[in-house]
Amino acid sequence: MNSLLHTLYSACIDTPFFGIALSIVAYKIGVIVREKSKLILLNPLLVATIIVILLLKATGIPYPAYKKGGDILMSFLAPVTAVLAIAMYNQRKILMENLIPVIAGTFAGSVASVATVFVLGKLFHLDMQVVNSMLPKSVTTPIALSLSRDFGGILPITMISVICSGFTGGIFAPSLIRIFHVKHPEAAGIAIGSCSHAIGTATALEIGEVYGAMSSVAIGCMGLATTLVFMVLDKILL
Numbered sequence: 001m002n003s004l005l006h007t008l009y010s011a012c013i014d015t016p017f018f019g020i021a022l023s024i025v026a027y028k029i030g031v032i033v034r035e036k037s038k039l040i041l042l043n044p045l046l047v048a049t050i051i052v053i054l055l056l057k058a059t060g061i062p063y064p065a066y067k068k069g070g071d072i073l074m075s076f077l078a079p080v081t082a083v084l085a086i087a088m089y090n091q092r093k094i095l096m097e098n099l100i101p102v103i104a105g106t107f108a109g110s111v112a113s114v115a116t117v118f119v120l121g122k123l124f125h126l127d128m129q130v131v132n133s134m135l136p137k138s139v140t141t142p143i144a145l146s147l148s149r150d151f152g153g154i155l156p157i158t159m160i161s162v163i164c165s166g167f168t169g170g171i172f173a174p175s176l177i178r179i180f181h182v183k184h185p186e187a188a189g190i191a192i193g194s195c196s197h198a199i200g201t202a203t204a205l206e207i208g209e210v211y212g213a214m215s216s217v218a219i220g221c222m223g224l225a226t227t228l229v230f231m232v233l234d235k236i237l238l
Contacts, residue, residue: 013061019069026051043170045199049163077142091217098186098214103225105187106218109194110225113138114233129154135233136226137161140197143223147230162197169196170203177207189214194222 029051030044056066095102114135121131133153136144141162148158173192182188185208192200193215201219205212 013065014068016068016072019066020072021069022052022055022066023048023069023073026055040171040174040203043167043199045163046167077145091213094186094210094213095217098190101186102190102214102217102221105190106194106221107225109138109191109218110222110229113195114226114229130157133157134161136230137165138195138197139223139226140219143227147227151230151234163199166196166199169200173200173203174207185210186214190218193218197222 026048027044030042030047033047034042034044052066055061056063117134117137118131121128121134129152132151133148133155134157135151135153136147136158139147139162141159144158144162145155147153148155169192173188173196176182177188182191188207189204189211192204192211196203197219201212201215204215
């Protein structure tokens with residue numbers, strides 16, 4: 001009987017469906033926890049990440065077993081990035097009405113993000129490969145991974161940087177809006193989308209419809225702006 005249970009257990013763990021199912025269930029738990037607690041700190045993605053880590057550690061399930069399903073979920077990142085074009089098209093009216101602020105805001109956000117990482121990396125004497133890995137931290141994951149790869153970055157570090165940037169923006173954005181007395185939802189939405197991509201946009205949607213719309217527009221514009229900044233950096237470094 002024990003042998004049969006062990007065989008079934010191994011068969012379940014060794015399939016990609018384990019990682020996919022665990023990710024979905026963990027995220028659903030995160031959503032429920034957030035809805036019940038009403039605490040901004042309990043971001044669903046953050047809660048899901050903690051649940052997955054604790055479960056893998058407690059059960060001794062190797063990370064490669066979970067990664068089989070994770071890799072399949074990761075394959076959806078490229079199509080999701082393409083969908084940003086649809087989001088920008090759907091919000092084209094707002095985009096055109098605020099074209100100059102959007103372009104100026106996302107470009108300023110891109111330059112500030114890249115410059116901050118570069119300067120702090122130099123101050124703390126970090127290896128340039130690590131710095132290059134963190135430079136695209138404020139854009140959505142597929143674009144960040146592509147830019148990091150082109151600059152010889154370490155992809156896992158890039159992933160962590162992007163996630164941390166999203167969590168930080170998503171958690172602290174509402175408080176920062178109040179502290180700095182940002183009155184215009186368009187400006188606040190651009191700022192959130194520019195620094196914390198999709199995770200921050202989820203928070204922006206909770207604040208208000210205009211906040212979410214401008215944040216979603218800023219994600220795509222931020223990706224374009226950061227790509228241009230990296231092209232300039234590439235020319236300078238060469």
